[in-house]
Amino acid sequence: MQNVAAIETIPTNVSADLGVRTTTEPVTATLHEWLITVDHKRLGVMYIATALMFFVVGGVLAAVMRAQLAFPNGTVVPPDVFNRLFTMHGTTMVFLVGMPFLAGLANYLVPLMIGARDMAFPRLNAFGYWIFLFGGVLLYFSYVGGEGLAGRGTAPDVGWFAYSPLTEHPFSRGTSTDYWILSITLTGLGSISSAINVIATTLTMRCKGMTLGRMPLFVWLLFVVSGMVLVALPPLTAAQVMLLLDRYLGAHFFDTQGGGSAILWQHFFWIFGHPEVYILILPGFACASEIIPVFSRKPMFGRAAMLGATVSIAFIGLGVWAHHMFTVGMSSQSNIFFVISTMLVGVPTGIKLFNWIATMYGGRIWFATPMLFCTGFLFQFLVAGLTGIMMAAAPFDWQLSDSYFVVAHFHYVLLGGLLFTLFAGIYYWFPKATGRMLDERLGRWHFWLLVIGFHLTFDTLHFAGILGMPRRIYTYAPGRGWEGVNLVSSIGVVFQGVATLCFIWNVVRSLRRGAIAGNDPWDAWTLEWATTSPPPEYNFATVPEVRSSRPLWDLKHPDDPDWKFE
Amino acid sequence: MTAPPIAVVTNIFRPLSTPAESIAALSWLVVGVCLAIFLVVAGLLAYTVVRFRRPAVDLDREPAQVYGSSQIEIAWTVIPILIVIVLTMATARVITEVQDRPRPEDALTVRVIGHQWWWEIRYPSLGVVTANELHIPVSTSSNQRPTFLQLDSVDVAHSFWVPQLAGKTDLIPNHPNWMWIEPKVEGTYIGNCAEFCGLQHANMLIRVVVESEDAFSQWIAHQKTNPPAGQPGEKLFLGLSCVNCHTVAGTSAKGTFGPDLTHLMSRQTLGSGVMSNTSDNLRHWIRDPQTVKPGNLMPNMQLSDREVDQVRDYLMTLE
């Protein structure tokens, strides 16, 4: 039986450095190593670093939009540029930030958390990353590839969900829509590859003693997410292929001028699109489910319920898609069905929220930066979920749909919810990946500036929606009552920008001068903390014994181990 | 070209028509329930955050490791389910109330057809065609006058949203939709197209003028008349290619690609709400519509200054 002392004697001189260069290798050799790597840890870092770069780009696009909308009759950008901005912003954030981030987290952490040496298919892992990167570059190449109507490039301008028949040939001349189709098909292939890898790894490469029931919640959630990706991405790919056939071979899937159906596109898109948003948020839940217990010093309250709730969300979430279509003229029976399913999916989601709070309750909460971000997430996700319930009431949605209220809602989910947990995850696992701690003080600045900026920008937009402001408009007339909220919303962007700069500075600085982390800076309980920071290429010299879902807790508390109670 | 300031604030919580009122009533219920949930849960979270902070002097003792509690977990599963049941029942009732209201035989029916970036409006039973401004009679308790709109599109998807009158319904090509409004207060109501429809989606505003039964009848009667013939500028106008896209009833202008201009000057705005209907604005539009609403489907007709003035003068006679 392992004891605590044995863990500490893992030799540190075999750790693989991740960018903290201590050798005198030429840069090209290091670059070459990264280019051909199939190591899940390096690929994980590459995914996340690339996602963060696209995040900054997507953020700049948003900042320009908010500059245009800060005042009525704005003249910062002309309409065609604005329409490309919101299309690229949405497409970037969902497909080039959210998806690769979750792939990065999964690929980095899953093998470590289950005591494996790498993913099941390391080369497939590399393929997934590079095809994602290619897709992302292809999307942005659209800005320079050819003449648009006003000579400003042909970036897509049909909105991130590309409704037909706006995307059909008569209304979408040139190649901009094709860039959207092709680049997203490619990134989708990357996502599916990652999903296959996570499922195979989770099912076949767990270390001895790690039954499915003892896997960390993080692994469980990413396993469920991967299953959803397998089932939810193909509808989008199928619809995109059909759209390509319409555009280039004259098919009539969605081409209303030739007998096609615009509504069919919406169904197919949202059959993908709604599970997609659960695919995006569940990894955030996964981070929260690891961080909140550790920083509250208690196990997850109701672990089994968390698992059950996750699976429920996955299944019910496949049956709610038409709540994005309450205004298209479906029958009242159809609408009622989707009201029921949508409200129902709120129940397991709420249960998870309660479980997190109950984990904190009675604990000894340490508000280090990861926990600050998780706490922000809890408050903000609560609001996000409730505005979702509001829109689930279809008649209410008949007013709110396609207005800034929806924009506020989904930014609350994805920025206030997901992004906060992703930052929490970065602050939590950065020490493991790099061997150095991120600075706490800068972390606090990052957090509070982001909170202020986020609320200034998005709390106000709820009211814009209530006051009748539709989304995707490049400007508005004065006198509608929208000026005040838009100005305040735009001011919030400045805070968010400064917060992001704080974060970037924190990362850059800490990579060189951060405090040395050691194996287990947070006194945590899952297997990734049982090896060095950063881990050696092979991850574990010896894998600790696993008899419960908190193997390191058991080792640190031999008198009060989990396996006596689980 | 700047749009005229509109003194109307379109708040969904200031409904002035039956469907909007039903929606608002349900919405208040839902908001109330959500607010209550928020106060309870956020309150609990706030309490937890304050009460269970790690003390300054950390005694390095782990707190009691609690794994769960069946009773609590069942409670917070059952209560949300009950809330969901209540909300879905209330919601289902309003859905059927609004969506499945039968259309009376004698109800006023208007066809609203979406174009990139203007609204074609037809009163089939009354033989009236106009654009961008919908006139309907007010509904009073003694004279209930719901108006039923049949929504369609010739190009891409649009959405009819006048918040104070009703929830929005989409205009989807190949998929006609029905909606109804029953306004209780006379006045001009503003709305926007609420489904992204391309370049000038932002400038596709709809105006709904709700007027008394008499005023409405007068308006209809006026709209049915043909403008007087032989007005100055008429010959020039009919000789230009304007007639390829526009209709002026009683003349050889029978184009249907652009808005009907027969009673252009009876409307409050030009360009579907982009600017108020004044002589100068009209001149600007005719001179170069692309400077007013860039990308709209009326090109710069390359008219000389004199031609612009004459066309403007002619159109000013179309009251």
Next chain:
Amino acid sequence: MNADIKRTADDSSTAIDRGQVGVICVIVTETALFTIFVVAYLFYLGAVQSGPQPKDVLECPWWPTICLLSSSVTVTVAERALARRQFRRFVGWVAATLALGGEFIRQTAIEWRRLIVVDHLTIKTNAFGSTFYSLVGLHASHVIVGLALLMLVLGVSLRGRSMLDQARRFQFLAWYWHFVDAVWVVVVSVVYVVGR
């Protein structure tokens, strides 16, 4: 290094092989893809106003169906032969599978030629054309991919006996082939039976 990974993966505590999980995942995701094309086909069934209709131009494809379903049998026999290290039998049955699959594709090409030239049904004629060609074409492309892999196996086998060590991987190919056949059963039912 990859060999090391394989060794630890294969003697993991679970009885399932990661390759099997991988192929099952591929089958699941492909099923989702095909489902959408089937839904599109069903959506437009009976809703097409003009142009050739299914019952006018479609004939029951009994011969290609026999070929394809038999090829599932031949590929299973090949799989068993390989597991028992009966190399010549294995190669023979792979060739049979290829022949049957090839005949299926040939029949599809003949049918399409007739539809296009005689019945004037193309992908852009009407929504039936669009959904028919895309669904049947998607399936046919999957058959072609399978045939390409089988040709690779045959080619490798004609140059040596290395396939004897690849029984595990051949099983994945066989599973993929069975999946493609199962999809054909659905396509035939929806397009040629129900649809007509």
